[in-house]
Amino acid sequence: MEGRINSQNAPKAVGLYPHARKVGSLLFLSGVGPRVAGSGTHDSQVPGLKLDHNGNFESFNFEAQVHSVFANVKAVLEEAGSGWENLVDVTVFLVDMKRDFKTFNRIYAEYFKDNQPCRTTVAINSLPTPIAIELKCIATV
Numbered sequence: 713m714e715g716r717i718n719s720q721n722a723p724k725a726v727g728l729y730p731h732a733r734k735v736g737s738l739l740f741l742s743g744v745g746p747r748v749a750g751s752g753t754h755d756s757q758v759p760g761l762k763l764d765h766n767g768n769f770e771s772f773n774f775e776a777q778v779h780s781v782f783a784n785v786k787a788v789l790e791e792a793g794s795g796w797e798n799l800v801d802v803t804v805f806l807v808d809m810k811r812d813f814k815t816f817n818r819i820y821a822e823y824f825k826d827n828q829p830c831r832t833t834v835a836i837n838s839l840p841t842p843i844a845i846e847l848k849c850i851a852t853v
Contacts, residue, residue, distance in 0.1 A: 723749060739851045741789075
């Protein structure tokens with residue numbers, strides 16, 4: 713399965729790019745966020761997030777977003793013929809490092825007890841949709 717991979721079990725891309733690209737035995741995932749699988753590019757279907765009619769936060773649950781982003785990454789990996797255990801590098805983008813890093817680190821440790829890919833965590837100002845986390849991953853196939 714060479715080339716571009718798109719999964720119906722992950723949120724739609726917010727631009728013109730695939731969920732992943734396979735090159736040889738490597739799989740490069742585009743940035744994956746926690747939006748609900750299958751949700752459109754402008755949907756605000758984010759687990760743990762409720763916005764009012766003006767786009768202001770009414771409720772926020774970062775843990776729900778972390779579990780959802782991991783589920784979305786897993787869906788893309790499986791669609792491409794790979795799996796969680798094949799992840800070799802994970803770049804994490806957090807919009808609020810001070811608030812969210814400790815929680816992310818705790819949940820990450822639950823998911824990566826056995827496979828321990830390289831990881832970089834970066835604080836950023838914002839993401840294109842109202843999400844608090846996005847992952848950029850490389851895996852083997």
